[in-house]
Amino acid sequence: MSIKEIAELAGVSKATVSLALNGRKGVAHDTRMKVLKIAEGMGYRVPSKRIVVNKSLGFIMFARLCKHGLILNEDQNSFIMEYINGMNRIVTKEGYTFEIFDYRVNDIADFIGEVTFRKPKGVIILGTELDEEDVKELNNLPIPHLLIDTYYEQVSKDYVNMANIGALYEVVSHFYQTGHSTVGMVTSRVKSGNVLMRERGFNLAVEQLNLKLQTPPIEVAPGFDGAYQDMKAYLKGDGSLPQGLFCYNDLAAFGVVKALKEHGLKIPDDLSIIGFDNLPMSAMMEPMLTTVRIPNQTIGELAANSIIERINNRNRESHSPLGLLVSGSLIIRESVRDLRK
Secondary structure, eight states, rough: OOOOHHHHHHTSHHHHHHHHHHHOOSHHHHHHHHHHHHHHTTTTOOGGOOOOOOTOEEEEEEEEEESSSSSSGGHHHHHHHHHHHHHHHHHTTTTTTEEEEEEEOOOOOHHHHHHHHHOOEEEEEOOOOOHHHHHHGGOOOOOOOESOOOOOOTSOEEEEEEHHHHHHHHHHHHHHHHTOEEEEEEESSSHHHHHHHHHHHHHHHHHHHTTOSSOEEEESHHHHHHHHHHHHHHTTTTOOOOOOEESSEEEHHHHHHHHHHHTTTTTTTTOEEEOOOOOOOGTTTTOOEEEEEEOOOHHHHHHHHHHHHHHTTSSSSSSOOOOEEEOOEEOOOSSSOOOTT
């Protein structure tokens, strides 16, 4: 239930709803009662009636922003739950209530209005599907906040994210150490902060290790089916392949492997594959997928600790943006062939 929906049901403006729910002047008594009744009847938690562990502390919000749903979907639930477990542990330990706020983004300004209205003490934003301009606009959010699962170096913000550049060096190094001389990348047609960093990290590592790079990268639509369909189309066309192929995430790897198998190729005999995320299915597929594991619970804990520190120090005149990058590790399984043997 959003402010906009309450306003439509009550036949008033969003500003009137905000005033009514927050107990401010400028709203007739009958109108205020009507708004409150609609809000409570639809399960909306009126700010004055929120239950918190410590009333003096309030609540910290985890805002899961879905912009187009092409990257964030149910296949990523296990990944995101690790973030949530880490955040919840720290937030509740420190005496705050932890709230999850799912929001479909059409306009960042509307999201800012919703969050400001709900009055959290701090906000941890899942920025997976946000582009650079979206992140810049979040500077207008007057509440302590930081982003996870994205990173734009050129935008000065608080971030806690995976160390994509370092992870990709480990990926390419594994290809190099197992005798692969030509490598390529399957990347997403829909760009995110993490996708861009993985592309950059892959290219840097290939250059540093003096490997032959297949260019351009193979672009696929997000998700399993998008990767599967686009890889099938690629193989029917030019279809040239390197010895080793890195897929920007595990879901893409699952789709790519299916298309390769249907094309008559064997993994890893004909082609080595490495994914990213260590989703549960990666250890159950055939062959089991070599992939990068990111300690998402640690990222969640660091994000929670960081936002609490920002809350505690929000009255300081200046704040230096924080950028925390957490290293992952390569989980070696069965999808990479040792070409030295």
